Amino acid sequence: MKRIKMILDFSEHHNRFSVARYPIGTVIVFVFSLLLTVAAAFCQEKNDDGLWYNLGILQSFDPDEMVDEMANNVKRTIALLNLFPQSSDEKDSLKKLMEELKRTDDRIAEIQKTDWFKLLNSNQKRYVLWDERELARIFNSKNYEIGNNRDILEKRWIKRLEGPEPRFAIFSEYDRAIFGLALIKSDRAVELLLKISTEKVIKDNAHRHYATKALGILGDLSAVPEMIPLVYHSNFNTRWESQVSLVRLTGQNFGTDAEAWGKWYNENREKLASKINKELPVFDFIPIDWTLGSKDIETQISIMPEVQKKIDDLFFENLIFEKLDTSDPETPKIIKMEPENGATGVDSVTIKELRVTFDRDMQNGYSWVTHTYAGKNFFPKQPTAAKAKWIDKRTCVCPVELEPNKSYMVGINSLEHTTFRSENGVPSVPVLYLFSTAGTSQ
Secondary structure (H helix, E strand, O other), X not given: OOOOOOOXXXXXXXXXEEXXXXXXXXXXXXXXXXXXXXXXXXXXXXXXXXXXXXXXXXXXXXXXXXXXXXXXXXXXXXXXXXXXXXXXHHHHHHHHHHHHHHHHHHHHHHHOXXXXXXXXXXXXXXXXXXXXXHOOOOOOHHHOOOOOOHHHHHHHHXXXXXXXXXXXXXXXXXXXXXXXXXHOOOOOHHHHHHHHHHOOOOOXXXXXXXXXXXXXXXXXXXXXXXXXXXXXXXXXXXXXXXXXXXXXXXXXXXXXXXXXXXXXXXXXXXXXXXXXXXXXXXXXXXXXXXXXXXXXXXXXXXXXXXXXXXXXXXXXXXXXXXXXXXXXXXXXXXXXXXXXXXXEEEOOOOOOEEEEEEOOOEOOOOEEEEOEEOOEEOOOEOOXXXXXEEOOOOEEXXXXXXXXXXXXXXXXXXXXXXXXXEOOOOEOOOEEEXXXXXXXXX
């Protein structure tokens, strides 16, 4: 294979990417793992409290500090919610979403102060910030009420992980058990989590990702030698999560260099063993073939370093992690929204499209982002086969079918979806677009 050409079409709608593939003498690949959380959003399972979440919205970070613009966005949203003629259930769901985002912000601020976070390189920090938001519901200690039930919960969670692994990750009790055992520092969980994390079978890598994260939180050094080969795993999340967890466990950072990790570990093996009073094995430098015998062409080339680098670059290039300053002359600004942001009493009969206008010429991509929370989708319905489009270089419209007496929430760009960009490629600051319609059905 002389070269691998990868083409991504970042024209988005309803929180999705589309991937163009052109196998003309080359193989163009985009690994499924990059869209893990998008897939999860379509097959989610209710938790014990009956709620499930898609939290990847409106969050934009500098690697070292939170963005004030996003905090102000949340405050504005909460104020706007009080204006909407929603049902009590809808209003309660949206308020819970804002509260959940605030709790996640607080936790991330705490993480950024830790010693291990300071050891991460720039992209590792970016990954942690993104990952913490995507997994906010299950990997958040504030969502677990342990109290005096530690032993009971440990037994229940161990039993769940000893049982069959679900085919897909759907934020179920299995997923909660993975983190719960790490949270209570269960020594009994290490072997189970290592099996899930390092198992040499072809499976949904989401659980591998979760278990790898949990091992870093659990803090047992015996996991180190088995985790090292994960830094070159074919799955994007596993690859990056293993780097972060190894940093948390060892206080070292060798990135994706498994050989450097192995050399450091072998040189310090006896010292590490004395810390945990366990005998540790010598690291075996024989590489693991993470294709695991698969004949699938995408799986085969997903372990190639040049492919992994391309995927990594694409991921980080399309996340907003710079501190977005609305006063920056290079940042596109929205000068008009129709209906207006925060509008109430919108006519559901006459309004057939949403319209956003920027202060400069833009590229032809767009990110009208769906927000789903507690089983409710607040994005307007759309006419069959209708698509958003640019009517000129500065104004984009999205066809909709509004209903009376309803509240709507739409993202104009988001943490991951940043295709509203100026001609110079600068993304606009994510904006939460809210409005409500008036009247009752005729």
